[in-house]
Amino acid sequence: MGRWEPNASGRLREAALDLYVERGFEQTTVAEIAARAGLTARTFFRHFADKREVLFAGSELLEQQMVAALDGAPDAASPMDAVGAALDAAAVALGRNRDFSRRRHLVIVANGELMERELIKMTRLTAALTEGLRRRGVPEGDARLAAEAGGAVLRVAFEQWVTGSEQQDLAQVMRESVGRLRSLTR
Structure with a gap:
C-alpha cells in the first residue's frame, strides 16, 4: 500500500x-x-x-478564518457588516470545490447523526462569532442576534449554492442572501 x-x-x-x-x-x-x-x-x-x-475536518480552521475576518473588519463596521466579512471568509474557504461540497451535503442530509454533528458545528461557529462581536463592544443580545443571523445566512446560502443548478460563486450567493435578509427587515 x-x-x-x-x-x-x-x-x-x-x-x-x-x-x-x-x-x-x-x-x-x-x-x-x-x-x-x-x-x-x-x-x-x-x-x-x-x-x-x-466530513467535518477543517471545521476549526473555518471558524478561525471567520473570526479572524470578523476581527479584521474596520472598527466603524456595523455588527452585520463585520459578520458579512466573516461570511466572505467562509465563502472563500467553502467555495473552493462545489462538487465535493455538494456530495458532502447529500451525505449529511441523508443521516440524522451527521445532521446533528453539522448543527453542533454551526452552534459553535455562531458562539465564536458572538464572542468576536462582544470583543468589538457589541452588547451581548445584539452580538448574538447578528451572529445567529450570519449563521442562518451561511446555512441558507450554502444549501442554495450546493443544490442550485447555476454555477454561481458562493461569495455572490452569500452577499445576495445578506441583501435579502436586510430587505426583509425594512
Whole structure:
C-alpha cells in the first residue's frame, strides 16, 4: 500500500466521500475507505478520529478564518457588516470545490447523526462569532442576534449554492442572501 504517498488526508477524504455516496455512510467502514485510498486503516486513524470526522475536518480552521475576518473588519463596521466579512471568509474557504461540497451535503442530509454533528458545528461557529462581536463592544443580545443571523445566512446560502443548478460563486450567493435578509427587515 502507498502509505507514504503524498496527500493521504485528501485521498482519504475523497475515498470516504465516494463510498458514502455509493453505499451510504452507515454501510461504509474505515477499512474500506483506507483500501479505496490505497492506504491502511492505521493511516486513516493518524488523520481522522473516526469516519464522521472525514466530513467535518477543517471545521476549526473555518471558524478561525471567520473570526479572524470578523476581527479584521474596520472598527466603524456595523455588527452585520463585520459578520458579512466573516461570511466572505467562509465563502472563500467553502467555495473552493462545489462538487465535493455538494456530495458532502447529500451525505449529511441523508443521516440524522451527521445532521446533528453539522448543527453542533454551526452552534459553535455562531458562539465564536458572538464572542468576536462582544470583543468589538457589541452588547451581548445584539452580538448574538447578528451572529445567529450570519449563521442562518451561511446555512441558507450554502444549501442554495450546493443544490442550485447555476454555477454561481458562493461569495455572490452569500452577499445576495445578506441583501435579502436586510430587505426583509425594512
